Amino acid sequence: MAVTLVVNGTRRETEFAPETPLLWVLRDGFGLTGTKFGCGVAACGACTVHINGEAVRACQIALGDVWGDVTTIEGLSTGDTLAPLQQAWVRHQVAQCGYCQSGQIMQAAQLLAQTPAPTDDEIDAAMAGNLCRCGTYSAIRAAIHDAARALDGRRAG
Amino acid sequence: MSRLGKITRRTLLVGAVAVAGGAAFGIYQIRKPVTNPLRPEQGASLNPYVIIDQHGISIIAPRAEMGQGVHTTLAALVAEELDADWESVRVLHGPPAAAYFNAALAHGALPVPGYAMQDWQRSVTEGLGAATKLLGLQVTGGSTSTIDGFTRMRMAGASAREALKAVAAERLGVEIGALRTESGQVIAPDGTEIDYRDLAEAAATRPVPQVALRNPDDWKLLGRSLPRSDMRAKVTGQAQFSTDINLDGMKFATVRVCPYLGGGMAGFDPAPALALPGVEQVLDLGDGIAVVASNTWAAMQGAEAVQIDWTPSPLPATTDEMLDQIARAFDTRPNSTMRDQGSPDDLAAQIEVEYRAPFLAHSTMEPMGATALLQDGHLTLWVGNQAPREHAKVAADAAGIAVEDVTLHTVFLGGGFGRRVETDITRQAAALAAMLPQTPIRLTWSREEDMRHDFYRPAAIARMRGAVSDGRAVLFDAKIAAPSVTRAAIGRMIGREMGGPDKGHVEGAFDQPYAIPNYRVAGHLADLDVPIGFWRAVGNSFNGFFHESFIDELAHAAGRDPLQFRLDHVSAESPVAGGVLEAVRDLSGWGAPVPEGVGRGVAMTWSFGTPTAVVIDLEREGGKIRIARAFIACDPGLVLDPAIVRAQMESGLIYGLSAALMGEITFTDGRADQGNFPEYDALRIFNTPRIEVAIVQDNPHMGGVGEPGTPPAMPALANALFALTGQRVRELPLIKHADFLV
Structure with a gap:
C-alpha cells in the first residue's frame, strides 16, 4: 500500500x-x-x-x-542559491570529509529558526547530538554565528 | 577507443560533470616515462594530471579526498603553473594507475629519525621512491600526498602550459617567448586571446616541454588559503560517497560476518530473514552472510534475523589475556633498537614504570560501504578508498575476472584515518556483484559491523626506566611491546611478510629530537592475531603518549618546568623542534601563573616530518573536568594552504583527544564489546576545547599535516591531568581514571 x-x-x-x-x-x-x-x-x-x-x-x-x-x-537551497547557513559553511570552509555536514546544517537550521542569535552555550546544547569525526566543531560554531548575523541583517534590511 | 578510454570516461562522468570531448596531455616524464592512464574519448589529456575539454580544465588528483583537503592543494599545484582559473577548475580523482605511484611514502623508510636525516639520506629515499613506483603503490596515507605531488604536479602544469603556448605560437606565427598565459588562455602581444580549449588537442600530441618551475615569490594560488574544491558539494548533499550512487534496478545489501574475530560460520538458517518484507536473498560468504533486499533497512533487519552458528575465535578470551600476551613479547629478543646511545644498563633508574594504550577503532563517520555492478564480464565499483590499485586487484580476484576488467571509481571518503586502505569492503562488494551479475548492488555496513570488523590500532605496552641529574634527563630507556601494524597491513597489501627492524612499531619514541646521554628505545613484536591496521599517526599514536608522558615524569622528577625542560633537551638537537616549543609557549602564554582549578600540560611529537607541540588547559566545572583550551604549534616547512593546515591540525588534535579521553575497544571471546557510538564515542562540540593554532615555517623540509596533530594531543591531555590533580595516569583512556565532562 x-x-x-x-x-x-x-x-x-x-x-x-x-x-x-x-x-x-x-x-x-x-x-x-x-x-x-x-x-x-x-x-x-x-x-x-x-x-x-x-x-x-x-x-x-x-x-x-x-x-x-x-x-x-x-x-535547503533554492536553485543555485545556497541557504544562508550553507553560504556561511562555505565562507568558513567548514567541511572536511563532509559526511556529517548535511546533518550538522539541518540541525543548525532548526537552532537558528528557534534562536536567531544563539550563544556558544546554546550552540553547544543544540549541536551536541551531531558527531563529526574530522573535528570541524570550531568552524561549525563560527559558521552558525556568522549565519545568524547574516540572517539578522536580512531581517533588519 | 581502448578499454582504458572507456574507463576514464566513466570515471569522469562520476565526477558529476560529464566530459564530452576532452583532451588529456601527452606523456609526461621526469626520469622515466610513465604511461598516461587518461584517454578521454574525444579530447586531450596533456599528462596524467590535466584534461582539457570543451567545458574547461579538469585536474586529476591522484590521492583520495577524505577530508584532509588534498584535492584542493594538489589541484592548486597544477593550476598554479598552468595559469588555470581556480574558480572554474574541476578536480577529479584519478583511476587506479601506476602513473600515480606515491614516491614520498619511501621518505619514512630509512631507519633514521626524520629530524636528523642528512641530505645524502634524503637522496637515498628518492631511490626508494622509485622502488615504491615499481610496487605501484598508489596510496593515500602517511601524510605524504602534498610532499609527493609538490614537484611532479607543478611540472605537469608547467609542461602543459608550455605545450599549449607552443601550439598557439605556431598558429599566430609569433615567438613562443612573446606569449603569456592567464585564466586558461594564451595571450599574444597584440591582445589576441586563445582559449586553452582550442589548443588542447594539438598540444596533447606534442613532446613534453621541460620547463623550469616558477619562483614561489610569483605564486598566485599556492601559499594562500583557497576555497576548497569539494566545499559546495559537501554543503548541498551532492558529494558522492560509496553508497550514494543511484543506478537503475539497484538492490541493497548488508553483511553479517563472524564477529568472533578469526572464527567462522558452521551453518545458518535464512528462513527468518526471508520471511521479512523486502528481503530477497541470503547469500553465503563463507565466514558470514549477505542479505540482499529492496532497501538497506530491510537488508539490515534480515541480517539480524538470520540464525547463524558461529565458530569460536582463536583469540585470547579477554582483553586482559591479550595484554598479557603482548607483555610476553618483552621476554623475546627485541625486533629493533633504533635508538641506542650511551650505556643505559649502567645507570640506576629513579623512575621505573609501565604505560598501556588500548585497542582503538577508526570509527569513520561513514560506515564501510561500496556500490558494485558486474555487467557483461566487466566489474564497475564505486568505493572510497586509500589504495585504488590494491582495491582493483582484490575486486578482480573476488569476482574471478582480470584486473583489466575492473573499473574502480574512488569517490569521496567519509573519513579514512587509515581504515580505507583495507580492501575487505571491496572484496565483499565484488563477490556480491559476481553472485548477482547484471544487478547493481549497494552494500552498506551497519555501524556495529563496522566497529566489530575494524583493523584496530593495536594495544601497546611500554616499560620505561629513567633518571635525572642536575635538572636534566640522564637516562631514558624504553621497551615497547605491541603487535606489528607494518607486518599486518603491508603483509595484507603486498602478500608477503615484511622482515627486518620495524620502524613503524617504534616511531614516535626512537626518533624524537631530545639530547639525552643514555637514550635507548627497543621494540618487541607481540604475537597476537587481532586484526590491526594503520590508524591515524600509526605507531606515533601510542609511542607519542609513552614518550611524552615519560618526559613529563622526568621533568617533574627534576623539579623543572615541563616546557622549559623539553626546550633544554630539544633546542640543541633540533632548532626546528625547539622553535615549535617556543611557538606553543608564546601562543598559550605558558609561564604565567595558572589560576586555581586549572591544569596545564604540554607535549611535543615529531611525526611525518612535522614537529608538533600541544598545550592543553583543563578546568574544573561543576565537579567535572573540562578540556577548556588547546594550543597547537607545528612546523611543516613550506605551507601551501594555511587554512587547510590549520584545519588538519585541529582535526588531528581532536582525533587524538577523543581517543585519549574515551577511546577503547575491548574484546570478549574475540568479539569487540563496543558496537556503536554510545559505547565508543568521541569529542562533540560541547566538550571540544577552544583551539588556537600557530604555524611556523622554519623547517627546511616539507612535512605532512594530516597526522602530526594526533600524537602530542594524547600526552598533553594526560600531562594536564597530572598538573590539575597530581595523578599520573599511565593507561588510556583517561575517562577510566578521572571524571571528565563527556
Whole structure:
C-alpha cells in the first residue's frame, strides 16, 4: 500500500513498508542521498532532516509516522542559491570529509529558526547530538554565528 | 577507443560533470616515462594530471579526498603553473594507475629519525621512491600526498602550459617567448586571446616541454588559503560517497560476518530473514552472510534475523589475556633498537614504570560501504578508498575476472584515518556483484559491523626506566611491546611478510629530537592475531603518549618546568623542534601563573616530518573536568594552504583527544564489546576545547599535516591531568581514571 510524502515541496509516493525508517525511504527510495546513515541509533545526527521544520533523526522515524512535510539537505537551497547557513559553511570552509555536514546544517537550521542569535552555550546544547569525526566543531560554531548575523541583517534590511 | 578510454570516461562522468570531448596531455616524464592512464574519448589529456575539454580544465588528483583537503592543494599545484582559473577548475580523482605511484611514502623508510636525516639520506629515499613506483603503490596515507605531488604536479602544469603556448605560437606565427598565459588562455602581444580549449588537442600530441618551475615569490594560488574544491558539494548533499550512487534496478545489501574475530560460520538458517518484507536473498560468504533486499533497512533487519552458528575465535578470551600476551613479547629478543646511545644498563633508574594504550577503532563517520555492478564480464565499483590499485586487484580476484576488467571509481571518503586502505569492503562488494551479475548492488555496513570488523590500532605496552641529574634527563630507556601494524597491513597489501627492524612499531619514541646521554628505545613484536591496521599517526599514536608522558615524569622528577625542560633537551638537537616549543609557549602564554582549578600540560611529537607541540588547559566545572583550551604549534616547512593546515591540525588534535579521553575497544571471546557510538564515542562540540593554532615555517623540509596533530594531543591531555590533580595516569583512556565532562 503506497504512502505519500511531501519531500522538499514535491509530493512523492513510496511502496516501502510503513515501519521502514524515513532515512532509507529518502536514500534508497527517492535517491536523496545527501542524508547520511551513520549509526542507526540516533547517536550521531548524520541523518538529520526536518519534518515541518523540526530537526529529527530520520533513522528513528518510521515512514508511517511521518507527520508533516519533509525537508532534506537537497531542499535547503533554492536553485543555485545556497541557504544562508550553507553560504556561511562555505565562507568558513567548514567541511572536511563532509559526511556529517548535511546533518550538522539541518540541525543548525532548526537552532537558528528557534534562536536567531544563539550563544556558544546554546550552540553547544543544540549541536551536541551531531558527531563529526574530522573535528570541524570550531568552524561549525563560527559558521552558525556568522549565519545568524547574516540572517539578522536580512531581517533588519 | 581502448578499454582504458572507456574507463576514464566513466570515471569522469562520476565526477558529476560529464566530459564530452576532452583532451588529456601527452606523456609526461621526469626520469622515466610513465604511461598516461587518461584517454578521454574525444579530447586531450596533456599528462596524467590535466584534461582539457570543451567545458574547461579538469585536474586529476591522484590521492583520495577524505577530508584532509588534498584535492584542493594538489589541484592548486597544477593550476598554479598552468595559469588555470581556480574558480572554474574541476578536480577529479584519478583511476587506479601506476602513473600515480606515491614516491614520498619511501621518505619514512630509512631507519633514521626524520629530524636528523642528512641530505645524502634524503637522496637515498628518492631511490626508494622509485622502488615504491615499481610496487605501484598508489596510496593515500602517511601524510605524504602534498610532499609527493609538490614537484611532479607543478611540472605537469608547467609542461602543459608550455605545450599549449607552443601550439598557439605556431598558429599566430609569433615567438613562443612573446606569449603569456592567464585564466586558461594564451595571450599574444597584440591582445589576441586563445582559449586553452582550442589548443588542447594539438598540444596533447606534442613532446613534453621541460620547463623550469616558477619562483614561489610569483605564486598566485599556492601559499594562500583557497576555497576548497569539494566545499559546495559537501554543503548541498551532492558529494558522492560509496553508497550514494543511484543506478537503475539497484538492490541493497548488508553483511553479517563472524564477529568472533578469526572464527567462522558452521551453518545458518535464512528462513527468518526471508520471511521479512523486502528481503530477497541470503547469500553465503563463507565466514558470514549477505542479505540482499529492496532497501538497506530491510537488508539490515534480515541480517539480524538470520540464525547463524558461529565458530569460536582463536583469540585470547579477554582483553586482559591479550595484554598479557603482548607483555610476553618483552621476554623475546627485541625486533629493533633504533635508538641506542650511551650505556643505559649502567645507570640506576629513579623512575621505573609501565604505560598501556588500548585497542582503538577508526570509527569513520561513514560506515564501510561500496556500490558494485558486474555487467557483461566487466566489474564497475564505486568505493572510497586509500589504495585504488590494491582495491582493483582484490575486486578482480573476488569476482574471478582480470584486473583489466575492473573499473574502480574512488569517490569521496567519509573519513579514512587509515581504515580505507583495507580492501575487505571491496572484496565483499565484488563477490556480491559476481553472485548477482547484471544487478547493481549497494552494500552498506551497519555501524556495529563496522566497529566489530575494524583493523584496530593495536594495544601497546611500554616499560620505561629513567633518571635525572642536575635538572636534566640522564637516562631514558624504553621497551615497547605491541603487535606489528607494518607486518599486518603491508603483509595484507603486498602478500608477503615484511622482515627486518620495524620502524613503524617504534616511531614516535626512537626518533624524537631530545639530547639525552643514555637514550635507548627497543621494540618487541607481540604475537597476537587481532586484526590491526594503520590508524591515524600509526605507531606515533601510542609511542607519542609513552614518550611524552615519560618526559613529563622526568621533568617533574627534576623539579623543572615541563616546557622549559623539553626546550633544554630539544633546542640543541633540533632548532626546528625547539622553535615549535617556543611557538606553543608564546601562543598559550605558558609561564604565567595558572589560576586555581586549572591544569596545564604540554607535549611535543615529531611525526611525518612535522614537529608538533600541544598545550592543553583543563578546568574544573561543576565537579567535572573540562578540556577548556588547546594550543597547537607545528612546523611543516613550506605551507601551501594555511587554512587547510590549520584545519588538519585541529582535526588531528581532536582525533587524538577523543581517543585519549574515551577511546577503547575491548574484546570478549574475540568479539569487540563496543558496537556503536554510545559505547565508543568521541569529542562533540560541547566538550571540544577552544583551539588556537600557530604555524611556523622554519623547517627546511616539507612535512605532512594530516597526522602530526594526533600524537602530542594524547600526552598533553594526560600531562594536564597530572598538573590539575597530581595523578599520573599511565593507561588510556583517561575517562577510566578521572571524571571528565563527556
